[in-house]
Amino acid sequence: MMSLFSAESITFETPIAMLMACHDRVRQYAELTLKLAQYLIKDGADSKAQDAAASILRYFDVAAPLHHEDEDLDLFPLLSHYGDAELQALIASVSAEHETLALLWQDVRSYLIPLAAGHGEILPLALAREFASLYPAHADLEEARIYPCAEKLLDTPTLAAMGQRMAERRTNSPAEDEIL
Template sequence: MTASLFDTAPDFDQPIAVLRHCHDRIRKQLRTLQGLAGPEGQAASIQERAQAASAVLRYFEKAAPNHHADEEDDLLPMLRATARGDDAALLERLAPNILDEHRKMEPLWAALEAPLRRIAAGETAQLDAAAVAEFSRLYLSHMEIEEGNIAPMAKRLFSDEQMTRLGNAMRRRRGIDGDAA
């Protein structure tokens, strides 16, 4: 058996696994962002800093908004339609906070975006370490709640048809063909 050299993403036939994979990628980009703001980022070459900043920008400008839309437009509404009893009560408590945290991430990202663009262009710019720390803290606690509550609930409650519907919506959002029947 040979090991893959590539970090392969799960298929959209497993939409909850795709969401978890997105969280793993967010964690990777947060580590890169923290590195850029720290001493190792200052010691890196201009080219290394530019590549790292470009990777962070690519992820948080495209993939992260798709991920948030997956949750806001599909996952949470489908859970609201399905959950009953204790699950519905938990969802009623958590969903507003999840949506509010998505809104709180936007201005934090906006504060980081301009210096990241300058770094990506090879210019000298500093990231605000406090802004990076707050952005990272918010994202990490947010993902912990989703992974500890929302994802297990969806895996337990969704039928195969609901999982297919969720996966297909995620595909369409990304412009990927291959909707299952």
């Protein structure tokens, strides 16, 4: 896990480090989703639960889609261009997982919206477990198998241009504190 002190030095000038920082946040909010489901069983949908639901919604509605765009629109096409057939197949598989994760998020989201508004009472534990497991596993796979290829195959100007596009994507983001 990333140190809080090193997070201050991560910028869009180092796009792979920025993507990894986003993965740290994905893991944090995916874990919070599971903790919320467990909390609801024990303590109910109080103001703490409502705040947690709102935080998870904000992150996965704003930052996660931007992160997937960073990969699907920038990183993956670049790597597919320079990589071999094995890397291209891996990228196709991981990119398809983005669609699966987006659908899973919509299921989770359908419970979080009423919770955050003070009208919901549950988040199914099995659904929260699945979400808290699949999202971090996806991030782990990208970090282990794809991101190292980016550092090997992409030169500094290419990475800098990618980082610039990532930053531009966030220029009009509604939640600047959640843009990683």
